[in-house]
Amino acid sequence: MIIHMSRNATQQQLQAVKDCIANRELAFDISNGKTGVTVIGVLGDCSKVEESVFEEIDGVDKVVKISKPYKLVSREFAPANRVIKSGSMDIGGKSLVMIAGPCSLENDNQIMTIANYISDLQIPVMRGGAYKPRTSPYSFQGMGFTGLQYLVHAREKYGFQIVTEATGLHNHENEDGSIESNTVLDNVVKYTDIVQIGARNMKSYGFLREVAIKTKESKKPVLLKRGESSTLKDFLLAAEYIAANGNSNVILCLRGIRTFEEEKFQRYTPDLGAIPVLKRESNLPVFFDPSHSTGYRSNVYSVSMAAVAAGADGLIIETHNDPSTALCDGEQSVTQQQLSEIIRDAAKIRSTLYPDGYRFPTGVVCN
Amino acid sequence: MIIHMSRNATQQQLQAVKDCIANRELAFDISNGKTGVTVIGVLGDCSKVEESVFEEIDGVDKVVKISKPYKLVSREFAPANRVIKSGSMDIGGKSLVMIAGPCSLENDNQIMTIANYISDLQIPVMRGGAYKPRTSPYSFQGMGFTGLQYLVHAREKYGFQIVTEATGLHNHENEDGSIESNTVLDNVVKYTDIVQIGARNMKSYGFLREVAIKTKESKKPVLLKRGESSTLKDFLLAAEYIAANGNSNVILCLRGIRTFEEEKFQRYTPDLGAIPVLKRESNLPVFFDPSHSTGYRSNVYSVSMAAVAAGADGLIIETHNDPSTALCDGEQSVTQQQLSEIIRDAAKIRSTLYPDGYRFPTGVVCN
C-alpha cells in the first residue's frame, strides 16, 4: 500500500500517518515522488487494512494498493529509476558503472597488477573473490580474510571502491585449516563498499534477511545475483527480502541462466532479454555479468555490448593479468587489452542510446 | 576435406582434382579464399580418403581435414564472412539488413498499409506469413496462395524484396476448404526472394533436402530459423543439410529458445549469447528475431539493440498497422513509430561497432 501525501502536507500530518501505521503493527518506508510529494510505502501484510483508514487522515492525497507481489522494489511503488549513491558514485544513474577484477584473489602481486590497470582504465569498482563458493570440497576455497585485506590495500592505493561476495554466515576455513573468527558476512560488510550476494545464495532467505539487517544503517549497496534457475518474479522477491528488512539499495545483477544449451559453447545462457523486463517491473539498477553468463573470454565483448544496448546500468567483468594461470575461471577472464576495448565501446553505446540514463523505449507503458 | 590450389594452378590441374573427387564418388563445392586462391570443399564421407591422394596432384598447395561436424558452413572451410547476394542487396555484408512485416497476411488493405510504411522507412525486405504453423487445428491457418499474391503485389508496387515461410511439402487447405494445387514449398520458392524455414521444421531433414534441391539453381537465400530447443551444433548441421544438398546461401536466424522462464514476461528466452558463437563457428550471416524471441512489443526495442550490438547481420521484426486487431501475435508486433526508432538506433550501433561489417573482437581466434 502506498500513501501519497498532498503537496502541502505538514509534518504533523505526516506524523499522524506514521502513527496510524505503527498502531497496526506495520512498518513503512518514505520516498519522494518525481514531483516532490512525499510517498509512504506501508510494509507488511496490508491485506486486512482498508485504504479508507489512511484516506481519512488530513494531508493524505491518495492511497494505492500495489498489485505486484514485490512492493518496495517495484516501479509501481516509485516510478523513477532508483539512483543508489555509493561514495561519490551514482549507481543506476546517467553513467554506466563498470566493475572489474579477478575471479579469485590469489596473491598480493596478482591483485596489485590487476588493480593497477583497473585504475589506469578509470574503472570505479574493483571486484575479487576472497570467499569462493566452489562445487567441489577439494577445490581452492578462496584466500579469505587475507585476500580481503589485499583488496582493501588496493583500494587505499588506487582510490576505487571494492566489492566481494559474502558467501554466508559461517566462519571461513582457510587453506591452512585455521578458522576465521568473524563470519564471512561480517567481514564483507565491514571491509567492502558493495556487498555481493552470489547466485547460489539467492534463495537463502534467512541469510538475505541478515544481510539487510547488517547493512541497514550504512545502506551499503547490495549487489544481488540472480539464481541460475530463478524466475524473474523470485529474483525480485529476493530483492524485496532485503528491502523489506531495511535496505532498499539493491542492485539486480543478471549472470546467465541454466538451460539446455551446450556447455562447450556457453557455460550458461546469457539472460539479456531479462534486462527490459526488470527495468519495467522494478526501479532498481540492473547490472550484467558477461563473464559467468558466457563462460568464455571470446564471448565477453559481444555480450557486454548487448547488455549495455539492452539498457544495463552496469557491467561486472572478470579480468586477469595472465588468464592461463588463473586459479579459477581463467577461461572467462579477459585481458587488459580486451577490457579496455569493452569499456571504450560500452561507453559509446550508452551515450548513443541512453545519454541521460535508462529511459523506456517509445510506447512502453509501465504497469 | 578442403583442397587449397596453388595460386598459379591451371584449369587442367583443377580438372584433375575434380576428376579424382568424382572417381571416389564424392561431390565438391568450389570457393575462393581471401587471397584469391581456389579452395575446393570435398563433400561426403571423406573418412577413408587419405590427404595424400590429392596432395600428389600438380597444382595442389595443401589439403586440410575439417574437424567440425558441420563442414561447408564452418569458418574452417572458408574464414571470411559469407556475403550472400539477393538482387542488389548484400546479406552478411557491411550494412545491417532489416526485414519487417506482419505476422500473418490478413487482407489486401492491411498488407498495403504496412507495405507503404515499410517502403517509407526504406526497409529492403517485407515479411508476411501466408502459410501459418499454428498449434491448434482450429486457429487461422493463413491466407495461403491469395496472401502470397498480395505480398507479390506489394513488391511490384514498392520494389522491396519479400520473404515468407515454407511450412512443408503438403498442399495447403484454404479457409474455404479448397486445396491448393501446388505444394507450399513450390509456391514459396516460386514467388519469394528469400525462402524461410520455420523453427518447427528445423529438424524435418527430408524437407530441408527438398528446399535445397528446389533452390539449388536459383541459389535463393534460405532463412533458417533455429528450433526452439535446438543446440547450436544441431542448428549448424541443419544449415549443413541445405548446403550439402546444393545451396550454401543460408541465413542463420535466432528466434529465442524454450527455457524455464515465465511466459508472462518473455514467451521465449532471447538467445542473444548465441550470436558470437555462431559467428565464430560459421561464416554464414546471422539474423535475430526480436519479436518471437520476446513475445511482447515492449521488449522488442531493447532486444533489437542487443542483437545488433552483439554482431547480428540483420533483424526480422513483426509490425502491424493496428496490433490490437492482428489475427496472430498482435502482442509482439511493433507499431510504425516503434519500428522507425528501432531502425534508426540499430543503424547507429552498427556503424559505431561494425562499420565494415562483422569483425571478431580483439583476442578471439577462430578455431
Added chain:
Amino acid sequence: MIIHMSRNATQQQLQAVKDCIANRELAFDISNGKTGVTVIGVLGDCSKVEESVFEEIDGVDKVVKISKPYKLVSREFAPANRVIKSGSMDIGGKSLVMIAGPCSLENDNQIMTIANYISDLQIPVMRGGAYKPRTSPYSFQGMGFTGLQYLVHAREKYGFQIVTEATGLHNHENEDGSIESNTVLDNVVKYTDIVQIGARNMKSYGFLREVAIKTKESKKPVLLKRGESSTLKDFLLAAEYIAANGNSNVILCLRGIRTFEEEKFQRYTPDLGAIPVLKRESNLPVFFDPSHSTGYRSNVYSVSMAAVAAGADGLIIETHNDPSTALCDGEQSVTQQQLSEIIRDAAKIRSTLYPDGYRFPTGVVCN
C-alpha cells in the same frame, strides 16, 4: 461442443442434428458414451453457436461446451479410456502393449535375428527405422524401402505387427543415390500396422494433416511422439490435428524432454511425470520410450518399470542382437536378456497396480 442424444433418440432425430451442424458449416464426429448413448462432437469454431440451437432439436438430451483447447482427444469429450483396435490387439486396454526392435534396420540378417527373439518373447509389435532422421547429412539415413520390405518379411514369418517412422512427404534418397518413387509417408502407411510420427515432426502441422488424411479410412493407429521441448498442451493439440482431420486413433508416446541435465548421464530427461497428466487430460493411450528418453542401456530397466508403475499403457524399446556394432544408437539398445527381464517385470507391475487397465488413483477427479 458435445451433443448427447437421449437414450431413445431415433435415426431421424440424429439426422436432424447432423443437418443443423452442416448448415453452420461445421463438421462432427460420433462416438458412443459409456452408457450406450450417442455423443456427437461438433468440430470447428463453435464460439458463435449457441447451445440452444441444438437443445431445441427433439432427441437431444444435453449440450456441453468443451473448455479445453483440445477437444476430440480430451477426457471431457469422452471420459472412458479410448481402446484402439489394431488387428486382434487392444491398445490402451487391459494389457500392456510392448513394442521392441532395433533403432535402424540394417540388413536382412540383423532384422531376422532380432525378429526371432522378439517373437520368442511374445512381443506383439516389432519396430525398426527404415527412414532415419539424422542430425548430420553425412550420417546413415536409413535403408529406406528395402529395410521396410525386410520388416514386412519378418511380419510374414512371425505374425507380429510392425511400426516404423514416417519422416515426411518427401521421396527418400537411398544410400546409392537413387530416389524412391513413393513418398515416405505413402510407403509407411501402405506397409506398416502402426504409423509412427517422430518427435522432430510433431509440429509439422501440414504433415500431421496429411497423415490423418492418408489413414482416415483404415483408421490405422498413429503413434505420435512428443517433441523434445513440446509442452503437454501442444502435444495434445498435435494429436488433435490428427483427430480433427479424420483419425482419432492416436497413441501419445513420451520419449524424454530436453533440459539442462548432463548428457553423459541421460541424453534426455525422462518425462515420466507427464503420464498421469496426459491420462487425466486425454482419453488416448499413453506409451513411453525408455530408450531415447534415457539414452543409455543401463537406465532402460529402471525407467521402464517407472513408466508402467506410473500408468503407461505400453513401452517402445530399442533392442539389438549386438549393440556394440549397431549403426545407430547402440548405447541405448538393450540385449535380448535385458529385454526379457523388462517384459517379465513390467507385466508384474501392470497386473499388480492396474489389473483391469488404467484407472484413476483415489481422489483424482477428472475435470
Added chain:
Amino acid sequence: MIIHMSRNATQQQLQAVKDCIANRELAFDISNGKTGVTVIGVLGDCSKVEESVFEEIDGVDKVVKISKPYKLVSREFAPANRVIKSGSMDIGGKSLVMIAGPCSLENDNQIMTIANYISDLQIPVMRGGAYKPRTSPYSFQGMGFTGLQYLVHAREKYGFQIVTEATGLHNHENEDGSIESNTVLDNVVKYTDIVQIGARNMKSYGFLREVAIKTKESKKPVLLKRGESSTLKDFLLAAEYIAANGNSNVILCLRGIRTFEEEKFQRYTPDLGAIPVLKRESNLPVFFDPSHSTGYRSNVYSVSMAAVAAGADGLIIETHNDPSTALCDGEQSVTQQQLSEIIRDAAKIRSTLYPDGYRFPTGVVCN
C-alpha cells in the same frame, strides 16, 4: 585415492599408513569393504601423491585412484549400498522408508491429528516444516521453535522419528517479531532424528560444511535435497562436502527439477530418471519427493509408484488432514486415504522388484 589393506594387515601397519597420510597433510576415512578388509579413503588433493608411496608400506594390498570428482560418496570408493542406521531403522536397506507429514507445522491440533494417522499407517518418520523458506518476505515463515517442539511432542507420544529442514545459520524471526536465541541449524540438529537440507541451500557450501561439523559426532542422517537446477554431478559434490567434513550419512533426495514444462500441470518436472544414475554413481540411499516434484495431489500416487519402481529407497510425502485449509502447499498434500493407498502399493512394488533392497538390473556394470 583408496588404499586396500591386506586381509591380515596388523594395527601397526594400518597406523603406518595413517602416519604417511598425515605427513602429506591429507585426511582419511576408514571403511570396511564387502569382504571384511579395511579400506582407507585418502581425502584432499591427491594429485601430487604417487600410489607407490603407499604401495611400499607393509600390509597394503593395493592402491586405487578414484576417477570421479566425488570420492567418498561414490560406488568406486565402496561398491555396496550404504545402509544408514537411524535408531532401529535401516535407511537404504531392504525396506522402503516412508516419511510423511504436513508441509508446514501450523498448530498443535493439526500436528497431532496428522501424527495420529501417520502412526496408524506405521510410517516410521514424520516430517513437518518449522522453518519455511518462502519466496515472499510477506508469506508465513513457519512456526519456528514452537512448531519444532510440537513435533518433538508428537514423537514422544507416537514413537516415530522426526525430520525438519534446517534453513540456515541465522536466528529465526518468529511471527510475533521475537528472535530465537539458537540458530536454526542448532535447533534442528538438537531436536530431530534426521536433518533436512533444502533444495535452495544445496549450494550454500559454507552451510553444508557447518551441517557436517554439527552432525559429525552423532552421525545423524542428513537428508540432502537436489537443487532445482543442479546437475547430478553438483548434487553428488554437495553430498561430498558433507562427507568430506565428517558425516557420510547422507540421503540423496530428488524433488523435481525446473524445466520448460507447464506449471499448471506440474510445478516441477519429476526427475525420476535420475534414480538409476545416482544409484550407479553413488552408494548412498536415494529418496524421492513426489509432492514438491509434481505440485499437485492428483499426480502424487503415480509418481510415487514410479519412484519405487525405478529403485528409490524411500519417499517423503506431504499430507494434510484438511488440504484445502493448509497454510502452505495444500494443493500438493495428499489426504489420509490417498496416503494409505500409496503406502500399500509402494510396498507391493518394492517387494516385487527389490525384495532384498536395491540391486543393479542385469547387464549394468558399475564403473
